[in-house]
Amino acid sequence: MTRRIAIRDAVQKEIENLSGYSFPPPGTTDEIDPVNLPAIVVGFATENTDLEMHGGTSRQLDLTIAAVIKSDGDIYAALDQAAADIESTLQDASMGGTCDLFLLSQTQFALDQDHPLGEVRLTYSAQYSNEPTEL
Template identity: 75%
Template sequence: MTQRITIRDAVLSKLQTLSSFTFPPPGTTEEIDPEKLPAIVVGFSTENTDHEMYGGSDRQLDLTVAAVVKSRGDVYAALDQAAEEIEHALQDATLDNTCDLFLLSQTQFALDQDHPLGEVRLIYRAQYSTEPSAL
């Protein structure tokens, strides 16, 4: 298992303490059932790598934690509540020592104008290092 999967699984483990959300399988491309909202999907966004002389690397992995909510009232209030719950669950700066540093870097909001749906995407950056190759 790669460090990317280890970090993703640690994020999912922390988020699954949030009992008000459902969790579609990681990497799913199927539409989320509106009856199972709110839902959280975790995925990779980008990874930047700085190589060291002897084969190791410093990496910055961006993960997206997307919460989809349905609300007949103020959808922004529902999105804000979801973001707050996610941020609270993911406040460990080393994500149980799965990485050197784990921090929120960006939050995005989107609405579906045809349905009472909204999505909040929280982008987290996980910094970690790989071991240099043996000489």
């Protein structure tokens, strides 16, 4: 298992402690339909890599945690609550020791104007290093 998958799985495990949401398996959105909302999906966004002086790499993996919400009321209030739920759950700055630093870097909101649906997408940056292999 790569560090990327270990970090993603640690995030998924923490998120699944939230009640009131469904959680499609990582890497799929097949189970997201109106019956299963609200739903939270964990995925990868980007990974930046810097070479270190002694052959290792410093990496910054950006993960997205997206909550899809259906609401007949104030959709922004529902999205804001979902963001607050996610943020309060992901307080571990090392995500169980899977990375050196795990911090929120961006929050985006989107609405579907044709349906009472919205999405809040939180991007977290996980920093970690790969040590060089011994010769």
